[in-house]
Amino acid sequence: MASSLSTCFLCTHSFKLKSLPTNKSSSLTTKPPCFTLPRVRFSPKAYKHDESASTTDSVETPPLQQSSPKPPQNPFSSLLHPLRNGWLKYDELWMEILSIALPAAVALAADPIASLIDTAFVGHIGAVELAAVGVSTSVFNLVSKVFNVPLLNITTSFVAEEQALISKEEDISGTGKSQNKKLLASVSTSLALAATLGIAETVALSLGSGIIMNIMGIPADSLMRGPAQQFLTLRAFGAPAIVIALAVQGTFRGFMDTKTPLYAVGAGNFLNVILDPILIFLLGLGVGGAAIATVISEYLIAFILLWKLSDQVLLIPFDFDGRKLFSYLKSGGFLLGRTLAVFITMTLTTSIAAKLGPIPMAGHQICMQVWLSISLLTDALALAGQALLAGSYSLGNYAQARLIIYRVIQIGLGVGITLSIILFFGFGAFTSLFTTDSEVLDVARSGLLFVAGSQPVNALAFVIDGIYYGVSDFEYAAYSMVLAGLFSSIFLLVVGPIFGLPGVWAGLFIFMTLRVLAGVSRLSSKRGPWNVIWYKDGPQD
Template identity: 30%
Template sequence: MALTPRVGGREILRLAVPAFGALVAEPLFILVDYAIVGRLGTAAVGALGIAGTALTTLVNICVFLAYGTTAAVARQVGAGHVERAVKQGIDGLWLATGIGLVLLAAGWPLAPAIVEWFGAAPEVFDGAVTYLRISLFGVPAMLVVLAGTGILRGLQDTVTPLAVAIGSFALNAVLNAVFVLLLHWGIAGSAWGTVLAQGLGAAVYLVVAARAARTHRVSLRPDLAGVRASGTAGIALIIRTVCLRIVLIVATAVATRMGVAQLAAHAIATQIWSLLAYALDALAIAGQAIVGRTLGAGQTAHTRAATRTMVVWGIGYGAVLGVALIALRPVIPHLFDASPDVAEQLVAVLWPVALSQPLSGVVFVLDGVLIGAGDRRYLAWASAVTAAVYLPAAYAVVHLGGGLVALWIALGLWMTARLVTLGARAYGRAWLVTGG
């Protein structure tokens, strides 16, 4: 059994603080797009909301490339098998590239049908299709970034992903401003700026992975058995993520049917919620890396102690973020140059978004802990159950004439259901499986 140091608050912060910066940079990509595209009008923001939701869904379905890789690599590190850990990461990069190319090929012809499914208004339709089709060229790079991030997190390195995220975000902001505001390429310029920034980030991860392979004398060639194993192990996480994305897609579809102003306000609120979620998810990332490593080393007591600490911190950080959001409510619409009708909707809906943050903090921590433990099958079933709880609530919002606030209250019910299912599992011992 490999030994690993006792996990304390300092160790959690060492992983969580850089992860926080990297995770916050990810939704900032799209928030920058919203801030710049907002200058093009409400229809452009609505188009970005639909295309952004569809694109994020495609990528998030493949988030197992990061989460699964983090857990697998960290467990091997804890068991003392670093070479095996790096090889698993290389296989993950090959899998990411293949999936990305398939999604690009399939998504291009289906883009109009995807946008139509959301019930887009005529003034929104063309812009959404344009943004989605261009952004598909960046999907392979985004998936490589996911897999590369998983490798480094599993190796207990969250600083390098932070540096890559900051560089990509800065480049994305500059390119979006140039293409949209100076060259007047419209919403297409925003999409191209993001694609180019993502491509540069992927290139950096490929260089870092090649260096790690050379250091540990690991082949860069794909091992078909390893690639297949990585894909098979990710099936349960795909089910988990699909269920999560169904909830958010249905929410966007419901908002779309309320009107263009409601759709624009919901799109902005969703991105703000995502930004806060990524901030809280920093603890979950630390949980994935720490739990994978400690269970790999057979140290369940350390796993339990770290989990308790991160849950308490999740509640506290969620409360801080919620209070900050309430304080900033009056100025947020101005950041997106929102029209008066959009601003009115947005200010109202930010209340339930803010009040749900402490709950979200606990949910994200427990989700990360169970992912780090490799408890994928339970996560898949739990996500299906919680989605089933949400869908009737969303149906009631539509057919009882509820507004955006009611829609976000329904999303709060979904998060509560997630807390119940994840908390019940974490309280038991079935997930505490040790060894490499």
């Protein structure tokens, strides 16, 4: 999340701002938007653009005081001075970010590793079956990325906000942390949406598998048609488990607990690896056995997560909130558009590379696998920033919110530079793990500057996403991504066919750079939530 911070917003110490003397009449008497207390209906966020607009939808927010006579001209200019006042300071906040990000990174890596093992088992059946499973898996992953992942991100933010407000109320009342289970509207609404979405995906994918195969270019007389359709139909029955598990993972992330999802995902993937050889070879179920093993593991993950969640949250009775549902649907619509913009841009790069021939396409695929896999580390960091920021922002603790933003930017940039250095020296060895074909290796290694050089920009882009989500700035996240994708796609269509893979890689770099620039513009603005984050201090009690 790159940008230019102001000289009065320097590193860690810059958050200790001197307040002007104020009288009671000058304070705003509102509480942070988003949520009130548990069992109370919550209103969607409404941003305040000036101090006179102090109420929204009858939701009150806590007193705010001006933090300085002159608000910073550009809150991110202090990134130009990264070595001053606590660069990568190992304080309590740094350790809290690390404790959330590391388990999340391992959990994010668990699924791709299990998929590789899955692919290895299917590959021993035959080339046709392997290709068929590849087609069906790509369809299933596309549906999950477009419809399911937005629910995960929204749940994380909403639960973190509601949980922070509950903890604040317990502190004010002097009761301390309650040992009783809580009934959270954000959790109930998320689970209801997850169940509905999962059932709809099962019906659509199972009944429409034949139509989907035709769309994917696999005719009825193709050798791949039978196994591909069988695998997709069986995998569709795991959709409810997948969506519910993602919703519960979002809840645990909102609680800033990324260890529980790690254990659940690890257990499910371990079972999948055990069941694969038994069902595929021992029982002779072939491709169908691979699908069944995956579905069983998905239900195990969902069961473990729901079981652990029931220790903290009341799952029954169900506290369904119509206004909360509207917030989910509205935010989900924005993130759906954002996800589609990313998907279209990435698909376009693959299409242009494929037209260059099998050797360039194979080299490009290796570069993309490394490029995307490395992003798991910064995705986990973005997740940590999102959960912490959502809690501070919902309480109106804007000084702490600024500190979180600044610190995740620092760590993200540091991680990006570190990954860039590692890849500059180790990318050649990494490419050898994918193939022994000398021509493909030459093409892949020619992408060194793209894969390694873009890591700092990638890291900042992913961390910016987490900051958007932490303050529920989903609308801007969507519009900025659509515009970045549009400009990058135009560049790819014009330059890609002329310059080949260098043009494709340049287009991807421009895509990530535009995302960062859009983030710089938004975070340094006085619009939406950033007006209060940069220019107000919340209650210190």
